[in-house]
Amino acid sequence: MSSTKPSAHRHSSSIDAVKTDNVNLERSSETAEALATRDYYTRYPNNWARIRELIREPAAEMLGTMILTLFGTAGNCQVVLSANTGVASSPKGDYLSLAIGWACGVGLGAWVSGGISGGHVNPVITVCSAIFRDFPWRKVPGYVLGQLIGAWLGAIIVFGNYFHAIDIVEGGKGIRTLKTGSLFGTFTLDYMPAANSFFDEFIGAFILLLVVFAVTDKRNAIPAGFVPLIVFLTILGIATSFGMQTGFAINPARDLGPRIMTAMVGYGRQVFNYRSQYWIWSPILGSFSGGVVACFIYDVFIYLGPESPINYPNETARRHIAHSKSVEGTLPSGSQDVQEV
Numbered sequence: 001m002s003s004t005k006p007s008a009h010r011h012s013s014s015i016d017a018v019k020t021d022n023v024n025l026e027r028s029s030e031t032a033e034a035l036a037t038r039d040y041y042t043r044y045p046n047n048w049a050r051i052r053e054l055i056r057e058p059a060a061e062m063l064g065t066m067i068l069t070l071f072g073t074a075g076n077c078q079v080v081l082s083a084n085t086g087v088a089s090s091p092k093g094d095y096l097s098l099a100i101g102w103a104c105g106v107g108l109g110a111w112v113s114g115g116i117s118g119g120h121v122n123p124v125i126t127v128c129s130a131i132f133r134d135f136p137w138r139k140v141p142g143y144v145l146g147q148l149i150g151a152w153l154g155a156i157i158v159f160g161n162y163f164h165a166i167d168i169v170e171g172g173k174g175i176r177t178l179k180t181g182s183l184f185g186t187f188t189l190d191y192m193p194a195a196n197s198f199f200d201e202f203i204g205a206f207i208l209l210l211v212v213f214a215v216t217d218k219r220n221a222i223p224a225g226f227v228p229l230i231v232f233l234t235i236l237g238i239a240t241s242f243g244m245q246t247g248f249a250i251n252p253a254r255d256l257g258p259r260i261m262t263a264m265v266g267y268g269r270q271v272f273n274y275r276s277q278y279w280i281w282s283p284i285l286g287s288f289s290g291g292v293v294a295c296f297i298y299d300v301f302i303y304l305g306p307e308s309p310i311n312y313p314n315e316t317a318r319r320h321i322a323h324s325k326s327v328e329g330t331l332p333s334g335s336q337d338v339q340e341v
Contacts, residue, residue: 057117057139058146064113064121065147065253068105069154073258075101076183077158081165099239102248107232114228122251123147124205124291125212132213132295134307144253151257155184159265176266178274184258185271186247186283194281197246201286202293204238204250209294219304249283256284 044050052059075098082092110119120126126143129135159166166180167173178187188197211234215222222230239248249255259279262271272279299310306312313321 055142058142060113060116061120061143061146062150062153064109064117064119065150065257066109066154066157067112067150068102068109068121068251069151069254069258070157071105071108072102072254073155073158073184074161075105077162077165080180080183081162081169084165084169086168087165095243096240099236099243102239103232103236106235107228110228110231114224117143119228121147121150121253122208123253124209124251124287127288128209128213128291128295131292132299132303132308132310133305147253148257151253151255152261153257155258155261156265159184159261163265174266176262176268178267178270181262181267181271182247184262185279186249186255187274188246188278188282189244192245194275194278197275197278197282198286198289200242200246201249201282202290204242204248205287205290206294207238207242208234208250209291210298213295213298214302217303217305246282250287250290252284252287255279 044053075093078101079091079093079095079098082088082090106121109121113119113121118129120129120143123144126135126140126147130137130140162183166183167175170177170180181187188200192200208231211230212227214220215227215230238250242248256279259271263269296310299308304311
């Protein structure tokens, strides 16, 4: 009759089990206060961690919008400035490459910030999310400020990279006109009346927000990772179809941030006084109006979620819901489970 030796594996397993039991005993002996303290210092290992938690989402919007503006305004500069023979021997791009630059900027900006802040990178998306998707209004100012700062940063980085070429195109050092100011902010073409400029921005923002709300609708079954790609295609489509007349701002931060930057580096008040404050009624009001109308239409005809004002229950529905909850509250737990089954 052979004897069975205890294996090393069994022995180590027994030791591990004892160690685990000891750890569990130690944890169970910790007071609630001690657990809370440990969790606090795990979450906030230093002072910066506490500050970072407060600014993390707006900072993500800032970085995302900075990337958006970096690609977009740099594309503008490369295409337009390289057309001057004093800058380059041959043009380095055309309108399509300019459109691709903006589309890449928006797509990558949304990807960078998407997992942290939702990847709005546009005040219109932020405000419409607060109106129609229960996004907290208290977060809106921080998001919009982050987007505006990010757009300003992206624009001034690009200006610092291309200002020698801008001097050549302008015909001298420090000369600053709207010819190169339009590389950063948006300016409508001369033949466009105010109403048409407003409508042009309205259409672009309408298309963008309609697509964004459709692809982020959980009932539409679009994988979350595809959203930036779809936004890339949307911006590319808008740029190549509706971009010629006003420069397709469709994003107040993308226009206002670079516009402030140009005013600070020598372009002066002309960037704001252009066409009776064009920057207010077209890139800002046109974009917001188009976005709000698009979201309203999508929710009226498509969206089923309870957070939209379109789907708020009326008085009759509220009474029935309240009655159902009161009935459920009086049922024994077992009978409630049977009814649910």
